[in-house]
Structure formats: C-alpha cells, structure tokens
Amino acid sequence: MSVSVAHLTSDEMVAHHFDSPPLARRATAAIAGASMVIAVVLSALMGGVAPARVLAIGAVVYALSIYVVSRRVEGRRRGFDRLVTTLVTGAFLLVTIPLVSVIWTTIDRGSARFDSAFFTETMRGVVGAGGGAKHAIIGTLIITGLAALMSVPIGILVAIYLVEYGRRNRLSSMITTMVDVMTGIPSIVAGLFAYSLFAVFQGPGARSGLAGAVALTVLMTPVVVRATEEMLRLVPNDLREAAFALGVPKWKTIVKVVLPTAIGGILTGITLAIARVIGETAPLLIACGLAQDTNLNPLSGRMTTLPVMSYYGYVAPGFPPEAGYDRGWAAALVLIIIVLALFTVARVIAKVLQPKGLR
Amino acid sequence: MSTDITDDINRDTGDDFASGQVNRVGDRVFSGMSRGAGLVILVTLAGVALFLIWRALPALTADPSEIGPGGSEGNGSGFLPYVGTLVFGTVWASVIALSIAVPFGIAIALFISHYAPRRLSRTLGYVIDLLAAIPSVVYGLWGIFVLAPAMAKHVYPWFNDHLGFIPFFSGKVLASGRSMATVGLVLAVMILPIITAISREVFLQTPRLNEEAALALGATRWEMIRIAVLPYGRSGVISGAMLGLGRALGETMAVALILAPANVYSFKLFTSQNPNTIAANIALQFPESTGLEVNTLIATGLVLFAITLFVNVMSRRVSRGRVA
Numbered sequence: 001m002s003v004s005v006a007h008l009t010s011d012e013m014v015a016h017h018f019d020s021p022p023l024a025r026r027a028t029a030a031i032a033g034a035s036m037v038i039a040v041v042l043s044a045l046m047g048g049v050a051p052a053r054v055l056a057i058g059a060v061v062y063a064l065s066i067y068v069v070s071r072r073v074e075g076r077r078r079g080f081d082r083l084v085t086t087l088v089t090g091a092f093l094l095v096t097i098p099l100v101s102v103i104w105t106t107i108d109r110g111s112a113r114f115d116s117a118f119f120t121e122t123m124r125g126v127v128g129a130g131g132g133a134k135h136a137i138i139g140t141l142i143i144t145g146l147a148a149l150m151s152v153p154i155g156i157l158v159a160i161y162l163v164e165y166g167r168r169n170r171l172s173s174m175i176t177t178m179v180d181v182m183t184g185i186p187s188i189v190a191g192l193f194a195y196s197l198f199a200v201f202q203g204p205g206a207r208s209g210l211a212g213a214v215a216l217t218v219l220m221t222p223v224v225v226r227a228t229e230e231m232l233r234l235v236p237n238d239l240r241e242a243a244f245a246l247g248v249p250k251w252k253t254i255v256k257v258v259l260p261t262a263i264g265g266i267l268t269g270i271t272l273a274i275a276r277v278i279g280e281t282a283p284l285l286i287a288c289g290l291a292q293d294t295n296l297n298p299l300s301g302r303m304t305t306l307p308v309m310s311y312y313g314y315v316a317p318g319f320p321p322e323a324g325y326d327r328g329w330a331a332a333l334v335l336i337i338i339v340l341a342l343f344t345v346a347r348v349i350a351k352v353l354q355p356k357g358l359r
Numbered sequence: 360m361s362t363d364i365t366d367d368i369n370r371d372t373g374d375d376f377a378s379g380q381v382n383r384v385g386d387r388v389f390s391g392m393s394r395g396a397g398l399v400i401l402v403t404l405a406g407v408a409l410f411l412i413w414r415a416l417p418a419l420t421a422d423p424s425e426i427g428p429g430g431s432e433g434n435g436s437g438f439l440p441y442v443g444t445l446v447f448g449t450v451w452a453s454v455i456a457l458s459i460a461v462p463f464g465i466a467i468a469l470f471i472s473h474y475a476p477r478r479l480s481r482t483l484g485y486v487i488d489l490l491a492a493i494p495s496v497v498y499g500l501w502g503i504f505v506l507a508p509a510m511a512k513h514v515y516p517w518f519n520d521h522l523g524f525i526p527f528f529s530g531k532v533l534a535s536g537r538s539m540a541t542v543g544l545v546l547a548v549m550i551l552p553i554i555t556a557i558s559r560e561v562f563l564q565t566p567r568l569n570e571e572a573a574l575a576l577g578a579t580r581w582e583m584i585r586i587a588v589l590p591y592g593r594s595g596v597i598s599g600a601m602l603g604l605g606r607a608l609g610e611t612m613a614v615a616l617i618l619a620p621a622n623v624y625s626f627k628l629f630t631s632q633n634p635n636t637i638a639a640n641i642a643l644q645f646p647e648s649t650g651l652e653v654n655t656l657i658a659t660g661l662v663l664f665a666i667t668l669f670v671n672v673m674s675r676r677v678s679r680g681r682v683a
Contacts, residue, residue, distance in 0.1 A: 053513075077579050077582065078579060081581040084584075085474065085580070087466065088466045088467075088469050088470045089474065091462075091463050091466035091467055091470065092466070092470040092471075092475075092483070094463075095467060095487070096486065098548045099486065099489060099490050099493075101505060102493055102498065102501045105501055106500075109504070153396075154396045154399055154400075157392055157393045157395075157396035157397075158393070158396045158397050158399075161393035161396060162397070165393055166397070171394070171397060172397070174401065175401065178401055178404050180671065180675060181404060181671065181672075182400065182404055183671075184602075184605050184667050185407065185667070186608065186611070186638060186663055186664070186667055187611065188641050188660065189407070189609070189663060189667075190407070192641070192656075192660040193406070193407045193410055193411060196410040196411065196413070196414040197410055204653070205649070218403060218407065225400075249383075249385055250389075250390075251385045251386045251388075251389035252385065254389070255389075275492060276492075278494075279494025279497075282495075282612055282641075282642050285642055285645065286642075286645050289646065290646070307494055307496045307612075310497070310500065311496050311499070311612060311616070314500060314503070314616060315616075328500060332494075332496065332497045335494055336493065336494070339492050339493070339494065340489075340492070343489070343492055
C-alpha cells in the first residue's frame with residue numbers, strides 16, 4: 001500500500017462527493033444520443049454512413065464528451081472515473097466482436113456443405129465439388145480417443161502421487177516443475193517429437209495416427225494433471241483421516257473416498273483437456289499427414305482429422321477452389337460444434353457432480 | 360493442525376500407518392503405479408529434448424551451404440542466417456500481439472471483476488473463455504477471409520496515410536491484408552483469454568478490506584482500483600502476460616494461414632515483406648520436406664522450444680514471487 005491517497009485531502013474528497021450533484025441517468029443517455037447523431041454527421045462527412053464506422057466514431061465521441069461534461073459538473077476525479085468506466089466497458093464490448101464474428105462466419109460459410117453427404121462420404125477420388133469428412137471425423141475420434149486413453153490414467157496417477165504420496169519430497173517437486181514445462185511446449189514441437197520418435201521404429205517419413213495421438217498426449221497430460229491435482233487438494237483431510245481411523249488401507253481410501261469426492265472436478269478437467277486437443281492442427285500435420293480415405297489402423301498409414309482437413313480445404317482446395325473452401329469451413333463448423341458441446345458438457349458435469357461439502 | 364499431523368505421518372512412515380498389516384500389497388502396487396506415472400512424465404520430457412536434439416544434429420553439423428533455401432543445390436545460407444529471420448519474426452509477431460492483448464486483458468479482467476454486476480461476472484468470464492476454445496485453424500480461416508480484407512480496406516490505409524511517417528506504418532499496404540499487423544491482431548485475440556483469466560483471478564483476490572478502506576476514504580471506483588487492486592495484482596498480470604507470450608510464440612496455424620511470408624528482417628506492419636515465424640514455417644515446409652530439410656526444420660523447432668522454455672521459466676519465477 002505504498003501508493004496512498006495522501007495527495008487528496010479529506011476535505012477535497014468530501015467536497016467532491018457531497019457538494020456536486022451526480023450526473024443523472026437521463027443526462028448520460030442524452031450524451032449518448034447526441035454522440036451518435038454527431039457520429040452520423042461526421043461519418044457522412046468522411047464519406048459514407050456505414051454502421052461500423054458510425055458506432056466506432058460514436059463510441060469515441062461519447063467517451064470524450066462524457067469525460068468533459070462530467071468533469072465540469074462533477075469534478076476532475078469523478079470525470080476521470082467515468083472515462084475509465086467507459087473505456088473498460090468499451091474494451092469488453094470490442095472483444096466480443098471477434099468472438100461473434102468468428103462464430104457467425106463459421107456458421108454462415110460452413111452451412112453450405114453441412115449436409116448428409118458431408119458426414120457419409122470421404123474425399124477419395126474427389127477433385128472438385130462433392131466429397132465429405134467421414135474419414136476426418138473417424139480419424140478425429142480415433143486419434144483423440146487414443147490420446148485420452150493414454151493421458152487420462154497417467155495424468156490422474158501423477159496427480160495422486162503429487163497430492164497423496166509425494167508431498168513435499170524431491171521427486172514430487174521435480175515432477176511439478178516438469179509438468180509446468182510440459183504445459184508450455186508449443187504444439188508443433190510436440191508434433192516434431194512424435195515424428196522423431198516414430199521415425200526410429202518406422203523409418204523416416206513415416207506418418208501414423210498413433211504418432212499423432214502421442215503428440216496430443218504430450219499436450220493433454222499436463223492439463224489433466226493440473227485439473228486433477230487441484231481437485232484432490234480440495235478434498236478435506238477429515239475424510240481421509242476418518243477412513244484411516246476406520247482401518248481402511250491408504251490405496252482404498254484414495255480409490256473409494258478421495259477420488260469419488262473429487263470426481264466432478266476431475267471429469268470437468270478431462271473434458272476441457274479433450275476440448276483443447278481436439279482442435280489441434282499443427283502436431284497432426286507433422287505426425288499424421290493428410291489422407292483422403294478412411295484409415296482405421298492407427299499403427300500405420302496417414303490419418304486425417306477435422307482441423308487438418310479444414311486447413312487443407314484452404315491450402316489445397318482443388319478446382320474450383322470454392323468447393324474446397326466450403327468443405328474447409330464445414331469441417332471448421334463441425335469442429336466448433338464439438339468443442340462447444342464439450343464445453344457445455346464440462347459445465348454440466350461440474351454442476352451435477354459437485355459434492356455438497358465443496359459447494 | 361490435523362493437516363500437518365497427517366502429512367508428517369505420511370511422510371515419515373509411508374503407507375504403513377494407514378494400511379496396518381492387512382493390505383500392504385495393494386498399497387505397494389498403488390503407490391508404485393502412481394510413482395511410475397510420475398517417472399513417465401520425466402522420461403517423456405527428457406525424450407522430447409533428446410529426440411529433438413538427436414534429429415536436429417545433422418542440420419547443425421552439416422556444411423552451411425546445404426542448409427536453408429537453395430540448400431539442395433549447395434547454395435544455402437547456413438543454419439544461423441536461416442533461423443535468424445524466423446526467430447525475429449516469431450518474437451516480433453508475439454510482441455505485437457502482447458502489446459495489444461495486455462491492455463485489453465487488464466481492462467476486461469477489471470470489467471469482469473469490478474465493473475460488471477456480480478451475477479453476470481461468471482457468464483462474462485465464460486464468454487471470454489470461449490475465445491480460447493475456438494481452434495486455431497478456425498482463427499486462421501477467419502483471419503484470411505474476414506479480418507485481413509476488412510482491415511486492408513478500412514483501417515490500414517488510414518494509418519498508412521496519416522501516420523505513415525512512423526516507420527511501422529510506412530510502405531505499400533498489402534491489398535490482401537495478409538501482413539504482420541493482421542497476424543498480431545489474431546494472435547492478440549487468441550492469447551487474450553489466458554491473460555484475462557489470470558488477471559481476473561488475482562484482481563478478485565484483492566483483500567476486501569483494502570478496497571473498502573479506499574472507498575471509505577472517499578476514493579472513486581477508479582482510484583480504489585489504482586491504489587488497492589492494481590498494485591496487488593501486478594505480479595499476476597505479469598505472469599499472465601508471460602504465459603500469453605509463451606502461447607503466442609508457439610502458435611502455428613493462424614500464422615501459417617494468414618501471413619504472406621518473406622525471408623527478411625522488417626518492422627513494417629502492412630507490407631508484403633513479412634518475416635515468417637518458426638512454428639508457421641515448420642507447418643508450411645514440413646509436409647514437402649525430405650532428408651536434411653527435415654533435420655533443419657526440427658532444429659528450428661528446437662530453437663522455438665528453447666525460447667518458450669525460457670519464457671515459461673521466467674513467468675514461473677514472477678508468479679512464485681507473488682504474495683499469496
């Protein structure tokens with residue numbers, strides 16, 4: 001608290017708060033209205049009344065005029081406070097624009113090919129229009145499923161070790177550091193690692209679904225560890241002690257008491273981890289390559305996922321390019337629907353399974 | 360107190376106390392499994408480093424003329440000049456993204472923690488988290504089809520005309536908009552959620568009494584935030600920014616899709632002469648590469664790994680210094 005309000009005498013503060021009448025709601029509304037009118041006029045002068053331009057100019061005019069007016073009526077400090085409020089609120093509104101725009105664009109452009117053929121056909125032999133993403137959807141399920149199969153048990157066990165067994169010893173603090181480092185690995189580096197690893201077994205240039213799953217495991221495991229660890233630490237120690245006092249072995253206490261108490265949070269964390277890796281493109285581009293047909297064998301051969309298909313839909317659209325673009329956007333739309341569904345599921349799980357004691 | 364006692368017992372006597380005599384095998388198996396999983400983490404990370412170094416070595420030891428563009432004909436420039444522009448591009452794009460995202464991140468975190476009605480704040484936080492959920496390839500497509508053309512038409516020319524005397528804004532504006540400025544903007548949107556999430560968390564942890572004391576002294580809301588909330592949350596904001604930086608450095612697909620790259624050092628934001636980033640370069644080149652080209656790309660990946668590792672270690676150091 002080294003910064004103080006010392007430069008404001010208390011008299012000054014009282015004066016500001018009680019002597020000057022606060023700006024009425026009606027007055028701020030009037031300023032907002034006037035700002036918009038000015039914005040329309042200004043943008044007409046600058047060449048054309050476009051909604052986006054009017055809103056942008058209007059926001060600037062409003063921020064300035066509310067500051068000036070409030071400063072005159074309510075004093076310097078209140079005026080600045082209003083300016084900051086306007087800026088902070090404006091920043092939030094501004095950032096919702098890309099979110100809305102991304103989702104809207106994906107729905108708008110993705111719906112062109114969001115048809116039954118898209119889910120039942122593959123890209124085998126397709127050059128121009130037509131084709132579908134059946135192979136990519138299957139590939140996504142296989143690769144993400146394998147990654148979850150590897151990272152979930154490892155992640156949960158690591159978290160159990162950190163919280164239940166290795167408290168404060170050297171190995172556990174080392175693991176904590178390494179999990180941190182792993183969280184920061186760029187996804188493309190994970191892809192390069194998986195590629196290099198499988199090059200040892202299958203020779204250089206080998207691509208396979210399993211290699212992609214390994215890359216995703218590297219990205220997903222630390223997320224699972226973090227989420228599980230956090231939830232295990234929330235479990236009250238009284239529960240463990242009660243079980244110990246009844247003579248329950250430690251491992252049974254963990255499996256029957258600790259994990260069930262934390263299960264809601266753990267499942268939420270796993271779901272969010274899956275949502276994070278299911279959209280990964282870069283590591284799979286390296287480790288799995290691009291396939292045009294369904295490949296059910298993750299051990300050998302190229303395998304495609306939705307994000308990779310979406311990428312190639314733009315990079316190598318075929319002829320005419322519009323068909324490729326449309327497929328890319330449709331794949332993106334399916335992907336976003338999956339991710340949002342996983343997000344919703346995670347929230348529902350968190351709500352439903354939250355133990356009463358931790359609410 | 361009870362916590363400490365249990366901890367001590369666990370640490371001193373391992374599993375014996377809890378298990379008694381009956382079920383020791385179960386305990387030993389379970390604790391062995393969980394320790395084994397921990398070792399898997401260590402082995403994996405060591406594996407990542409070792410495999411990358413091993414596969415990168417051929418590129419680092421090869422004759423410089425064989426590395427880089429034209430390397431297959433013996434006209435290459437060598438590894439360091441090749442990776443130099445890429446490192447520059449990676450850092451430059453991330454710095455642009457960070458300088459946009461940090462002010463916005465702080466403002467939005469403040470909006471959620473101190474301006475929005477309490478009941479709404481959870482939902483608003485969820486809205487911002489959604490930004491993080493959107494896959495990067497979708498951001499890339501959005502960047503090319505929507506953001507780049509719009510900015511190149513309406514925004515960049517204005518900066519170029521009126522502020523062109525500043526070197527960043529000078530040069531000929533690329534009509535497609537696939538320039539460093541667009542990449543920086545998209546990266547900023549992508550790292551905003553993490554900066555917001557961490558800042559919001561520390562802002563919400565500001566001791567209530569400090570805030571109320573400031574208000575009781577007659578501070579306005581902004582003055583309360585300036586003297587109570589911001590000083591308290593400073594280290595949190597910094598570590599959030601560092602984490603965002605780490606993410607921006609490694610971001611691949613959005614850059615690979617949007618940027619029109621060239622092999623140059625340039626600070627200009629709007630032109631066609633944009634240095635590429637390490638990650639995007641790997642994504643673009645890898646599918647068509649063979650032999651020594653693959654080793655070269657893996658070596659650049661190793662450089663990227665080292666950079667992000669450094670940033671993450673620094674961010675951890677900052678956040679550990681935080682007063683809990």
